[in-house]
Amino acid sequence: MVPRVRVRVGQRVPVVVQSRGRRRTGARLLWVGAETVVTCGLVVLLLVVHQLWWTNQQARAEALQQVRVLEREWDISPSPVPVPVPVSIPVPTSGSAGAGAGAGAGASADVGSPSVPPVAPSPPPGPAPRPAASAAFAVLRIPRLGLTVPVAHGVSKRSVLDKGYVGHYPGTASPGRTGNFALAGHRNTHGEPFRYINRLAKGDEISVRTRERTYVYRVDQVLRQTAPRDVGVVRAVPRSIVSPSYGYDTPGAYLTLTTCTPEFSSAYRLVVWAKLVA
Structure with a gap:
C-alpha cells in the first residue's frame, strides 16, 4: 500500500525544484576543460615532432646541398688565361735583302716598322679574402658513421649549428695545420651530425676536404664525459x-670533435680526439 500524506488545511507543502541550469553549466565547463587539455596535448606533440623530426629533415637537406655546392665548385678547374706577349714586326726597307738582313737590331728601329703595343702584366693576386663568419669552407666525412657534413666558421647556433653544419671553434687551427682543429656539432635535433660519435673507436678514420686538398685523421682518444667549462x-x-x-x-x-652528452641533454660534453696521418 502507498502511504498517504495528510495535509492540513493551510499547511505549506515544501517543493524541491532541481536546477537544470547549474547542471548544464558544470557540464559545459567540464567539456571546455577537456578540449583545452586535448588542444594543449596536440600542440606539445606538434612541437616535439617539429623539434625531433622536421628540424632534422630540413637541416640535413640544407647541409647536403651545401656539400654539393662546395665540391662542385672545387671540382671546376679554371683554364689559365694566356698573357699577350709584345711582338715586334719589322717591315722591309727599300734596300736589298742582304742589307736588310745585315741591319740586325737597327732594322727593327726603323720609323716605318709597326709593332703591337706592350701589354702591362697583370698584378699578382693578393691574399684570398677571409671567409665570412658561418661560411662553409670544408667537408667532414666519417665513414664509420656514414656522415658527410659541411664545416663552417664559428659555433653560433642560429647561423651554423642549427643549419645542420659542424662549427669550427674560433681561434683554433685550420685543417691539416699544427695545432688543434676543433669542431662542435649537435647531438640531437637540427641534423644531429654528431649523434653517434660516441661509437667512434681508436683507429677510425676521419677526413676533412678543403679547396686545396683532403686531410686524413685517425681517432686516438675518446673522453666520454666532461664538464662544459672544460x-x-x-x-x-x-x-x-x-x-x-x-x-x-x-x-x-x-x-x-665535441658535442653534448647524454642524449637530449646539455649537462656534459663528449670529446673525440684524432691525429693527422695524411
Whole structure:
C-alpha cells in the first residue's frame, strides 16, 4: 500500500525544484576543460615532432646541398688565361735583302716598322679574402658513421649549428695545420651530425676536404664525459682540465670533435680526439 500524506488545511507543502541550469553549466565547463587539455596535448606533440623530426629533415637537406655546392665548385678547374706577349714586326726597307738582313737590331728601329703595343702584366693576386663568419669552407666525412657534413666558421647556433653544419671553434687551427682543429656539432635535433660519435673507436678514420686538398685523421682518444667549462679540450695541445689523464703533452696536428652528452641533454660534453696521418 502507498502511504498517504495528510495535509492540513493551510499547511505549506515544501517543493524541491532541481536546477537544470547549474547542471548544464558544470557540464559545459567540464567539456571546455577537456578540449583545452586535448588542444594543449596536440600542440606539445606538434612541437616535439617539429623539434625531433622536421628540424632534422630540413637541416640535413640544407647541409647536403651545401656539400654539393662546395665540391662542385672545387671540382671546376679554371683554364689559365694566356698573357699577350709584345711582338715586334719589322717591315722591309727599300734596300736589298742582304742589307736588310745585315741591319740586325737597327732594322727593327726603323720609323716605318709597326709593332703591337706592350701589354702591362697583370698584378699578382693578393691574399684570398677571409671567409665570412658561418661560411662553409670544408667537408667532414666519417665513414664509420656514414656522415658527410659541411664545416663552417664559428659555433653560433642560429647561423651554423642549427643549419645542420659542424662549427669550427674560433681561434683554433685550420685543417691539416699544427695545432688543434676543433669542431662542435649537435647531438640531437637540427641534423644531429654528431649523434653517434660516441661509437667512434681508436683507429677510425676521419677526413676533412678543403679547396686545396683532403686531410686524413685517425681517432686516438675518446673522453666520454666532461664538464662544459672544460676549455682544455680545444687548446692547441689539447688536455682535459677536468680529467687530466685525457689529452696530450706535445704539439701536433690534432682534430677535436665535441658535442653534448647524454642524449637530449646539455649537462656534459663528449670529446673525440684524432691525429693527422695524411
